[in-house]
Amino acid sequence: MPEQSSRRASAAKTAATTAKATRPQEATPNHTAAPLCLPTDRELVMRVMPLPADSNANGDVFGGWIMAQVDLAGAVLPSRIAKGRIATVAVNEFVFKQPVSIGDLLSFYANIVRVGRTSITVRVEVYAERDPADLRVVKVTEANLTYVAIDEDGIPREIPGS
Numbered sequence: 001m002p003e004q005s006s007r008r009a010s011a012a013k014t015a016a017t018t019a020k021a022t023r024p025q026e027a028t029p030n031h032t033a034a035p036l037c038l039p040t041d042r043e044l045v046m047r048v049m050p051l052p053a054d055s056n057a058n059g060d061v062f063g064g065w066i067m068a069q070v071d072l073a074g075a076v077l078p079s080r081i082a083k084g085r086i087a088t089v090a091v092n093e094f095v096f097k098q099p100v101s102i103g104d105l106l107s108f109y110a111n112i113v114r115v116g117r118t119s120i121t122v123r124v125e126v127y128a129e130r131d132p133a134d135l136r137v138v139k140v141t142e143a144n145l146t147y148v149a150i151d152e153d154g155i156p157r158e159i160p161g162s
């Protein structure tokens with residue numbers, strides 16, 4: 001999993017993109033509504049658009065970049081539930097279903113799979129909106145990750161209310 005510094009850099013870039021994506025809609029709502037085929041039964045936890053610096057030698061987006069974004073997105077709901085520090089303990093499953101292209105707008109949806117004594121497992125699904133001239137939505141990635149609530153010494157602590 002990425003180190004803390006690269007997490008911060010990614011988080012800063014993501015925050016900028018998310019802020020742009022969630023700015024109050026000033027234009028006619030019909031022009032700005034998300035495509036209908038994006039999920040409505042899970043929480044949208046992050047949106048980000050990969051840039052050329054995130055590509056691999058084939059010109060697609062580097063898988064490691066996608067994994068880092070999924071790790072950040074997956075942490076959103078567990079952080080809220082754990083009410084404090086968490087650490088990624090395991091990536092239980094990670095499937096790259098379709099390649100991601102530069103300029104795809106990626107939406108990360110999450111739902112909680114399990115809340116244990118000190119750990120929380122979350123499922124993350126990533127959808128790409130591509131080709132604005134002929135908009136398509138494609139599921140590109142699915143993953144299951146487990147996070148552990150930790151105290152200030154990095155020792156597992158109980159999930160509040162568990």
Ligand SMILES: CC(C)(COP(=O)(O)OP(=O)(O)OC[C@H]1O[C@@H](n2cnc3c(N)ncnc32)[C@H](O)[C@@H]1OP(=O)(O)O)[C@@H](O)C(=O)NCCC(=O)NCCS
Pocket residue numbers: 001002086087088089090092115116117118119120146148150154155156
């Ligand atoms: C996360 C960490 C504190 C857990 O410490 P630990 O002594 O292994 O903790 P435990 O064995 O008591 O397990 C803690 C919880 O994690 C779960 N867990 C441990 N390994 C797991 C695995 N491979 N898959 C799924 N869950 C796992 C346990 O089931 C337990 O959950 P529960 O209390 O809800 O039943 C420690 O492993 C660690 O610091 N790892 C490095 C974390 C890190 O650097 N992540 C990358 C950057 S955030």
